Amino acid sequence: MNPADLAELLRATATVVLTNHALDTAALPATVTVERPRNPEHGDYASNLALQLAKKVGVNPRQLAGWLAEALAQDDGIASAEVAGPGFINLRLDASAQGVIINNVIDGGNTYGNSDAQAGHQINLEFVSANPTGPIHIGGTRWAAVGDALGRLLSTQGAGVVREYYFNDHGAQINRFTNSLIAAAKGEPTPEDGYAGSYIGDIAEQVLTEAPDALGQPDTEQHETFRRIGVELMFAHIKDSLHEFGTDFDVYTHEKSMHTSGRVEQAIARLRENGNIYEKDGATWLRTSAFGDDKDRVVIKSDGKPAYIAGDLAYYLDKRQRGFDLCIYMLGADHHGYISRLKA
Numbered sequence: 001m002n003p004a005d006l007a008e009l010l011r012a013t014a015t016v017v018l019t020n021h022a023l024d025t026a027a028l029p030a031t032v033t034v035e036r037p038r039n040p041e042h043g044d045y046a047s048n049l050a051l052q053l054a055k056k057v058g059v060n061p062r063q064l065a066g067w068l069a070e071a072l073a074q075d076d077g078i079a080s081a082e083v084a085g086p087g088f089i090n091l092r093l094d095a096s097a098q099g100v101i102i103n104n105v106i107d108g109g110n111t112y113g114n115s116d117a118q119a120g121h122q123i124n125l126e127f128v129s130a131n132p133t134g135p136i137h138i139g140g141t142r143w144a145a146v147g148d149a150l151g152r153l154l155s156t157q158g159a160g161v162v163r164e165y166y167f168n169d170h171g172a173q174i175n176r177f178t179n180s181l182i183a184a185a186k187g188e189p190t191p192e193d194g195y196a197g198s199y200i201g202d203i204a205e206q207v208l209t210e211a212p213d214a215l216g217q218p219d220t221e222q223h224e225t226f227r228r229i230g231v232e233l234m235f236a237h238i239k240d241s242l243h244e245f246g247t248d249f250d251v252y253t254h255e256k257s258m259h260t261s262g263r264v265e266q267a268i269a270r271l272r273e274n275g276n277i278y279e280k281d282g283a284t285w286l287r288t289s290a291f292g293d294d295k296d297r298v299v300i301k302s303d304g305k306p307a308y309i310a311g312d313l314a315y316y317l318d319k320r321q322r323g324f325d326l327c328i329y330m331l332g333a334d335h336h337g338y339i340s341r342l343k344a
Contacts, residue, residue, distance in 0.1 A: 061087030119158035
């Protein structure tokens with residue numbers, strides 16, 4: 001007997017008890033729960049159902065708990081049912097009832113625990129989303145394990161789950177990554193704010209293999225060549241590593257696409273229409289402090305370039321426009337400070 005079975009038995013028993021004492025069964029909650037007592041000496045499970053019902057049906061909670069306990073004790077799966085405190089019911093399961101769940105697990109095999117509780121719900125689950133400036137590390141694989149497990153669990157409950165990876169291929173870190181590749185290709189020291197791992201040299205060599213004339217290109221063209229090929233190679237490496245780990249994704253969304261498609265401008269325009277955008281000190285600001293953030297955030301900097309949050313605004317709107325019932329964001333440890341502005 002598992003907790004769900006026991007809760008169902010408790011509700012059915014309560015229905016009979018209330019009926020036998022001419023009490024209103026409509027007072028019963030739609031869902032009855034049982035919990036593990038903190039002290040194992042109090043039994044296998046406990047319920048406060050009598051306390052929930054007592055006032056509604058006009059009966060002393062201990063008396064009602066006594067009626068319920070007496071009726072529950074008649075069930076073959078219940079070894080004992082005792083009243084405790086102001087009206088709690090402590091339950092001990094019969095040994096045979098405790099073993100039933102083992103047989104159920106064996107019989108159910110890989111489908112044990114499956115249900116349709118989330119049928120019809122479309123859920124977007126974004127996880128890992130590590131920056132494409134280096135190989136996946138232990139922090140990323142941790143979220144891969146947790147996110148993949150959560151996705152599988154939601155799927156077993158009938159939900160339609162879209163596993164998504166947000167690829168941060170735009171902004172300052174990509175410029176530093178690109179400059180590091182160019183320096184390695186030229187045999188120069190790593191830039192002060194660059195990436196110095198041995199993988200940088202390996203990728204730089206691969207870029208030159210694919211584009212032998214890259215170092216002879218004008219600076220702007222050269223930067224774009226190393227950026228484009230380098231990011232593609234790094235992304236492929238990350239995807240391969242995650243696949244070997246057993247984690248695959250349904251959708252890969254590129255941050256760069258939020259900027260090149262005009263979605264950033266669309267998101268800002270929508271926020272401006274809602275009165276949540278204002279201009280100050282030559283920059284464009286978002287009123288996040290009005291929605292729980294500790295301060296307002298710059299969306300477009302005074303030099304006209306979008307701030308980091310600009311792409312996130314477009315991405316959030318993009319997800320909502322895709323019609324998901326629920327969007328789950330799994331944030332890394334270095335993004336905990338981002339929670340308040342994301343909620344805002």
